[in-house]
Amino acid sequence: MEVFINLLVNGVSTGLLIFLLAAGLTLIFGLMSVLNFAHGGLFVWGAFSGAWIYKETNSFLLAIVGAIVIGMALGWVLERFLIRPVYGNHVRQLLITLGGMLVLSESIKIFWGPNPIRVNLPGWLEGSYQFDGIIIIKYRVFVIVVGLLLYLALWLLLSRTQIGLMIRAGVMDKEMVQALGINVKGLFTFVFLLGAALAALGGALLAPYSGVVFAEMGMQYAILAFIVVIIGGMGSLQGSALASLIVGVAGAFMAYYIPDLSLALNMLLLAIVLLVKPTGLMGEKGSAV
Amino acid sequence: MRGLFHKVPLYWGLAIMLFMLLFPFVNDSRSMLILLTQIFIFAIFAMSFDILLGYTGIVSFGHCMFFGIGAYSTAIIFNHLEATLLNFMIGLAIGIILSALVSYIIGSLSLRLKSHFYAMLTLAVSQLFLVLAEKWRGLTHGGDGFTFSVPDVFKDRTSFYYITLISVAVVFILLKLFTESSTGKVLKAISQNEYRAEALGYKSLHYKLIASVTAGVAASFSGALYAVSLRFINTNVFSIEVTLDALLMTMIGGLGTLAGAIAGAGIIEFLRHYLSELAMTYPIFERWTIILGFLYIVVLLVFPSGLAGFIKRINLKNKRKMKKKGELQRVA
Numbered sequence: 001m002e003v004f005i006n007l008l009v010n011g012v013s014t015g016l017l018i019f020l021l022a023a024g025l026t027l028i029f030g031l032m033s034v035l036n037f038a039h040g041g042l043f044v045w046g047a048f049s050g051a052w053i054y055k056e057t058n059s060f061l062l063a064i065v066g067a068i069v070i071g072m073a074l075g076w077v078l079e080r081f082l083i084r085p086v087y088g089n090h091v092r093q094l095l096i097t098l099g100g101m102l103v104l105s106e107s108i109k110i111f112w113g114p115n116p117i118r119v120n121l122p123g124w125l126e127g128s129y130q131f132d133g134i135i136i137i138k139y140r141v142f143v144i145v146v147g148l149l150l151y152l153a154l155w156l157l158l159s160r161t162q163i164g165l166m167i168r169a170g171v172m173d174k175e176m177v178q179a180l181g182i183n184v185k186g187l188f189t190f191v192f193l194l195g196a197a198l199a200a201l202g203g204a205l206l207a208p209y210s211g212v213v214f215a216e217m218g219m220q221y222a223i224l225a226f227i228v229v230i231i232g233g234m235g236s237l238q239g240s241a242l243a244s245l246i247v248g249v250a251g252a253f254m255a256y257y258i259p260d261l262s263l264a265l266n267m268l269l270l271a272i273v274l275l276v277k278p279t280g281l282m283g284e285k286g287s288a289v
Numbered sequence: 290m291r292g293l294f295h296k297v298p299l300y301w302g303l304a305i306m307l308f309m310l311l312f313p314f315v316n317d318s319r320s321m322l323i324l325l326t327q328i329f330i331f332a333i334f335a336m337s338f339d340i341l342l343g344y345t346g347i348v349s350f351g352h353c354m355f356f357g358i359g360a361y362s363t364a365i366i367f368n369h370l371e372a373t374l375l376n377f378m379i380g381l382a383i384g385i386i387l388s389a390l391v392s393y394i395i396g397s398l399s400l401r402l403k404s405h406f407y408a409m410l411t412l413a414v415s416q417l418f419l420v421l422a423e424k425w426r427g428l429t430h431g432g433d434g435f436t437f438s439v440p441d442v443f444k445d446r447t448s449f450y451y452i453t454l455i456s457v458a459v460v461f462i463l464l465k466l467f468t469e470s471s472t473g474k475v476l477k478a479i480s481q482n483e484y485r486a487e488a489l490g491y492k493s494l495h496y497k498l499i500a501s502v503t504a505g506v507a508a509s510f511s512g513a514l515y516a517v518s519l520r521f522i523n524t525n526v527f528s529i530e531v532t533l534d535a536l537l538m539t540m541i542g543g544l545g546t547l548a549g550a551i552a553g554a555g556i557i558e559f560l561r562h563y564l565s566e567l568a569m570t571y572p573i574f575e576r577w578t579i580i581l582g583f584l585y586i587v588v589l590l591v592f593p594s595g596l597a598g599f600i601k602r603i604n605l606k607n608k609r610k611m612k613k614k615g616e617l618q619r620v621a
Contacts, residue, residue, distance in 0.1 A: 029405075033405075035405040035408075035409070082586065082590075085590055086589075086590075090403070090404050090405060091346065091348055091404055092589065092593070094348050094350075094404060094405065094408050095348070095536065095540065095589055096586060096589050096590070098350065098533070098536070099582055099585045099586040099589065100586070102533060102578065102579075102581075102582040102585070103579055103582040103583060103586065106576055106578045106579040106582060107576075107579055109576055110576050110579065219529060223412065223413055223416060226409050226412075226413075227409075227413065230406065230409065260424050264417060264420070266413075267413050267414065267417050270410070270413060271398070271410075274399065274402060274406060274410065275398060278402065278406070
């Protein structure tokens with residue numbers, strides 16, 4: 001029982017971190033059908049800049065805010081200089097964002113050196129809660145709470161606000177929304193920056209969680225996030241949330257019981273979804289075929 | 290054979306070939322021969338990638354898996370059996386058969402997907418191969434890798450230089466014939482407009498499968514040569530950097546021109562060589578990958594058709610100018 005609950009908590013918190021990365025990805029794809037490979041680069045920049053600011057200032061809050069600001073700045077540069085010139089051309093988008101990913105993760109090594117960096121937990125989040133022999137690490141609970149709050153905020157933004165309405169309409173039918181006089185490109189920039197902020201936040205939260213950050217992390221988590229986005233259905237926030245939890249929890253259990261197969265499991269999930277229901281669990285718009 | 294060289298002038302190709310054949314007599318510096326050998330090996334790899342991206346319009350982010358399969362097949366054979374040419378052939382054959390099988394299975398399952406999904410899926414599968422190579426320590430010795438001995442012909446730098454040079458020429462001719470064949474024409478049609486090709490009655494999935502198996506086999510061959518050239522292997526052959534190399538080389542050289550892929554391989558390897566030499570005096574160049582990354586992005590944005598397209602455009606301009614001059618003279 002103790003193991004079960006621990007694995008569940010681990011899985012849910014990892015899943016929510018992946019969700020932060022996947023949320024931006026799925027909205028960006030849904031709105032402009034841009035599959036942004038550089039998204040993982042923003043994530044790893046969030047992780048490193050968060051860890052660095054925390055080390056320099058000793059303030060966790062400042063670290064998170066700083067990471068988000070840096071992530072958004074980089075996101076703006078990406079959108080403006082890499083993605084905008086290749087709107088509407090899928091092949092070139094894929095190729096160019098992969099180049100963006102390469103530059104982002106390599107430039108990490110220029111600023112912080114090629115070796116992994118150790119990251120400490122902030123004091124007030126250290127330690128663990130204990131209930132009848134079940135030990136739950138505090139920081140994981142913190143990640144879960146933040147993740148759930150962000151999901152709620154995103155959901156409210158999408159379903160209750162004017163801009164959310166426009167985004168949802170844009171995901172459904174971009175041309176129609178454009179014809180109604182809404183600036184879809186401006187909307188897209190907003191969504192892109194939102195996604196960048198979420199990715200950087202996810203990275204900043206992950207850094208103390210895994211205890212160590214390294215430049216190749218971006219690609220690893222980007223692949224996880226892509227798997228999640230495809231499983232959940234491109235463009236669907238709920239789908240991504242559900243798939244993140246599935247991938248996170250299944251990964252935690254697999255890593256405990258059959259560690260060698262944990263990556264293969266995600267691949268298997270991805271392959272099954274792509275072959276059986278290419279639109280993903282909750283995807284409505286456009287099929288993968 | 291007619292039309293084989295109608296895009297790359299035959300005499301240019303022959304001149305370069307002749308120069309390369311004579312090169313070891315002119316300059317037998319070891320490092321230069323090694324660098325050129327490396328270029329030839331990657332030229333084969335880049336050409337195989339060009340069949341996918343340039344000729345058929347398939348974006349694969351997992352092309353390193355075929356390179357790695359070829360490299361590991363040969364390395365493992367040499368690790369367990371004696372270093373003879375026959376065993377090299379066996380290793381090569383195993384690698385090629387495995388690559389053909391893997392590319393066929395992946396292709397038939399996922400080539401019907403849209404480009405995004407296919408790119409993702411291939412990336413994920415290639416990562417799976419990386420994990421497999423790391424975990425299957427009994428066969429691969431994990432991330433540390435292992436060294437092995439190779440036949441004497443391959444050990445001699447000059448003879449290996451000639452072997453790789455001839456390999457490039459043979460692969461170039463074979464792939465050129467392939468792209469000029471009727472199958473190749475259909476591939477080109479698919480890359481330009483898949484729906485129209487389908488409407489004309491060509492099953493695009495079938496043709497895309499042919500392209501991806503061809504590319505997988507050629508990549509596997511280059512991987513085998515790569516393993517032999519290093520006499521050492523580790524899991525790096527499955528890393529995303531290998532796929533990125535192929536991307537850079539084909540993009541910089543020019544998509545859809547096999548000669549461009551060769552030129553791209555030369556440019557990238559030379560750059561890498563000199564940048565890493567520069568890094569000894571200026572540490573900033575230690576991160577030369579980022580320079581390649583910027584170069585790649587700039588090429589994509591500014592010269593989307595690569596070096597080959599750039600040359601073509603200049604030629605076209607010159608021709609137009611000449612034509613105009615001629616007309617003016619006639620008017621006068």
